Amino acid sequence: MDPTVEEYIAGFPPAVQEVLRAVRRTILAAVPGGEETISYQIPTVTLHGKPVVHYAGWARHVSLYPVPRGDEDFEHRVAPYLSGKGTVKLPLSEPVPHDLVRRQVELLLAERHQS
Numbered sequence: 195m196d197p198t199v200e201e202y203i204a205g206f207p208p209a210v211q212e213v214l215r216a217v218r219r220t221i222l223a224a225v226p227g228g229e230e231t232i233s234y235q236i237p238t239v240t241l242h243g244k245p246v247v248h249y250a251g252w253a254r255h256v257s258l259y260p261v262p263r264g265d266e267d268f269e270h271r272v273a274p275y276l277s278g279k280g281t282v283k284l285p286l287s288e289p290v291p292h293d294l295v296r297r298q299v300e301l302l303l304a305e306r307h308q309s
Contacts, residue, residue, distance in 0.1 A: 197232060198232070199218070199230045199231075199232065199237045202232060202236070202237055202251075203215060203218070203237075203251070206251045209286065210251050210253075210256075210286065211251075213251075213256055213284075213286060213290060214237075214249070214251050214256060216290060216292070217249055217256055217258070217284070217290060217292075217295060218230075218237065218249070220290075220292045220295045220296055220299075221239050221247055221249065221295065221299050222239065223296070224295075224296045224299035224300055224303070225239050225241055225246055225247075225299060225303065227241060227242075228240065228241050228246065229241070233245060233248065234248060236248050236249065236250040237249055237250070239299075241303070241306070244306065246299065246302050246303060246306065247259070247260075247298070247299050247302055248260075252283075254285060254286055254287070255283040255284055255285050255286055256283075256284045256286065256290070257277070257281050257282065257283050257284070258281070258282045258284070258295065258298060259280055259281055259282075260280045260281075260302070261276065261279065261280050261281065261282055261298070262298060262301035262302045262304075262305050263301070263305075264297070264298075264301045268294075268297055268298075268301065271291075271294055271297075272294060272298065275291075275294075282298060
């Protein structure tokens with residue numbers, strides 16, 4: 195049986211849990227009506243049963259997947275956090291840019307409405 199999102203988060207050290215919960219709140223605030231599940235063994239926020247964004251905790255960072263295409267401002271702001279084409283890595287050693295996380299999720303929602 196898959197763990198719940200809360201069980202997933204509880205498996206990390208307290209400092210990582212704090213960041214994961216903050217990222218989780220930001221994502222859920224950006225997806226009205228969003229639901230949580232575990233997919234690919236990581237927390238996923240869905241809307242109407244379809245995934246919007248996945249996030250995961252690691253020893254030194256929190257990752258968000260996938261990375262949407264955005265305007266020039268978003269592309270410039272997200273560039274330092276990119277790891278490969280489809281991953282944003284937010285270092286635990288820095289404050290989380292919650293406005294950037296929210297923008298990423300908003301762009302992912304916009305992409306879903308276009309398809």
